[in-house]
Every structure is written in C-alpha cells, then in structure tokens.
Amino acid sequence: MNDVREQQLVAVRAIIDGRPVRWSSPQPGDYDGRDRTLEVFNADAGEQRDLIRRLRAVRTELENAAGGPVVIVFHTRKESARLYADYIEQALRSEIARDVAAAESTPFEDSPPLATDVGLRPGARSLPRRVA
Amino acid sequence: MVSIARTVYPCLVRFDEKARENLEAAERLLSTVNDTDLPLNNAAASRAYYAAYQAVADRAQQEGIRFDSSRSNYYRHDTLAALARDWRILDDEQSDELVLLYGLRVKADYMADQVDYDEAAGATDSARRLVDVLLETNR
Numbered sequence: 001m002n003d004v005r006e007q008q009l010v011a012v013r014a015i016i017d018g019r020p021v022r023w024s025s026p027q028p029g030d031y032d033g034r035d036r037t038l039e040v041f042n043a044d045a046g047e048q049r050d051l052i053r054r055l056r057a058v059r060t061e062l063e064n065a066a067g068g069p070v071v072i073v074f075h076t077r078k079e080s081a082r083l084y085a086d087y088i089e090q091a092l093r094s095e096i097a098r099d100v101a102a103a104e105s106t107p108f109e110d111s112p113p114l115a116t117d118v119g120l121r122p123g124a125r126s127l128p129r130r131v132a
Numbered sequence: 133m134v135s136i137a138r139t140v141y142p143c144l145v146r147f148d149e150k151a152r153e154n155l156e157a158a159e160r161l162l163s164t165v166n167d168t169d170l171p172l173n174n175a176a177a178s179r180a181y182y183a184a185y186q187a188v189a190d191r192a193q194q195e196g197i198r199f200d201s202s203r204s205n206y207y208r209h210d211t212l213a214a215l216a217r218d219w220r221i222l223d224d225e226q227s228d229e230l231v232l233l234y235g236l237r238v239k240a241d242y243m244a245d246q247v248d249y250d251e252a253a254g255a256t257d258s259a260r261r262l263v264d265v266l267l268e269t270n271r
C-alpha cells in the first residue's frame with residue numbers, strides 16, 4: 001500500500017462520517033478495476049447514493065491515487081458485521097488511537113478561552129468573578 | 133474531456149434489446165409470485181447493472197465511439213461511467229448511478245456478501261431510469 005493511497009483513505013473517511021474504508025485486497029475471480037476497488041463498510045442501501053455523491057469531492061484525487069477510475073463497493077451494516085467484524089474492529093481501534101494521539105498533541109495555549117467575560121490575573125489565588 | 137475517435141464502428145450486437153431484456157430479468161428475479169418464491173437479489177443486482185451498461189453502450193455505439201478494451205470488443209466496465217460522463221452521454225448524477233450499479237454488481241458476483249433486497253430493488257429502479265432515458269432518445 002503506498003502512502004498516497006493511504007492518505008486518500010483518510011480524506012475519504014472524513015467525508016463519509018468516519019466509516020471504515022479500505023482498498024480491496026485481492027479477491028477470487030477477476031473484474032475490470034479490481035486493483036482500484038474501494039470498500040466502504042457500514043453503508044446501507046438507503047445511504048449509498050448520498051455517499052457516492054459526497055465522494056465526488058475527492059474523485060479526481062482518488063483516481064490519481066488509484067491510477068484510474070475507482071470501483072466503489074459498499075458493505076451493508078449487516079454484512080459488515082457478519083463478514084468483516086475483525087477488520088472493522090481493528091479499523092475503529094486505529095481511528096480511536098489516531099484521535100487520541102491528535103488530541104494529546106494539541107497545545108493547551110491554542111485552546112479557545114472557556115469564557116470571554118471572566119478575567120484571570122497571573123498569580124491570582126481567588127476564584128474568578130464575572131466582570132460587572 | 134477525453135479525446136476519442138468518433139468514427140462509425142459497426143457492431144452487430146443490439147445493445148438496446150439486451151438492455152431491455154436484462155432490465156426485465158432483474159425485475160422478474162425480484163418478483164415473488166407466491167409465498168415460496170424468494171427474490172434473487174444477487175442475480176437481480178447483476179442483471180440491473182448489465183441493463184444500464186448496455187443502454188450506455190448502445191448510446192456510445194450510436195455516436196460511433198469505439199470500444200476501449202484491448203482484450204476484446206467491449207467498453208471497459210471500470211471506466212465506462214467516467215468516460216460516458218466525458219462523452220456527455222451521462223450527467224454527473226447518472227454517472228454516479230452507474231458507479232453504484234457496477235460496485236453492486238462486483239459485490240454480487242465476486243464477494244462473500246449477500247446483496248439485500250433494498251439494494252437490488254434500488255439498483256433495478258436506477259437501471260430502469262437509465263434505460264428509459266438513454267434508449268428513449270434513440271427512438
């Protein structure tokens with residue numbers, strides 16, 4: 001798996017509400033575009049058309065990463081749980097680990113103030129009071 | 133925009149007839165005449181895709197667009213939705229429909245998943261829309 005393909009998965013995941021997604025591993029049989037197949041999990045019939053529409057935003061980048069038009073296969077929630085539970089669990093664990101790592105790396109100084117009407121003086125020991 | 137040679141390419145295959153037959157097949161595979169019949173979702177999804185594919189192929193042939201597969205005489209399945217958009221045979225929405233149909237067909241024919249009824253019925257509706265629009269303009 002090259003980095004460009006992997007980076008595109010991150011962008012795709014963000015667009016499709018964090019659903020697990022991967023480039024397909026080799027399957028028995030052969031079909032056009034087998035090496036450019038993107039699998040999206042936990043996507044039921046009623047959601048698939050909207051997801052395809054959303055993916056238009058990154059279609060060119062996906063095609064560049066894959067080397068041509070991408071074949072998109074959606075796995076329903078039922079079949080995702082029945083057939084791909086191990087992968088989904090691993091993908092969600094990785095996603096959580098990424099979130100935690102990103103959260104820990106956020107500098108405290110960059111966080112927005114909790115309130116704009118309370119002033120704190122350096123070294124003050126009393127509780128902050130609302131500004132009159 | 134993809135540059136293509138628009139020369140007349142004689143083809144004996146009646147893609148329009150095959151498109152309509154595959155659409156009817158998809159509808160029959162989903163129908164349940166009595167309580168013992170179950171819809172055949174995988175087969176219906178596959179036929180629905182081929183109905184749409186052949187309707188696009190028919191339009192492409194009408195416009196003299198050559199087949200693009202080097203292996204044999206057909207339009208490659210993985211690129212047709214994008215090319216048909218470039219050829220202005222399909223708009224963005226219709227191209228997305230064909231992408232969705234092809235992915236479902238791949239799942240139905242090559243993966244362990246069972247296509248569910250809602251997916252197959254949606255695919256058949258989608259194929260019907262494409263067949264109606266594309267073949268209507270040829271009449």
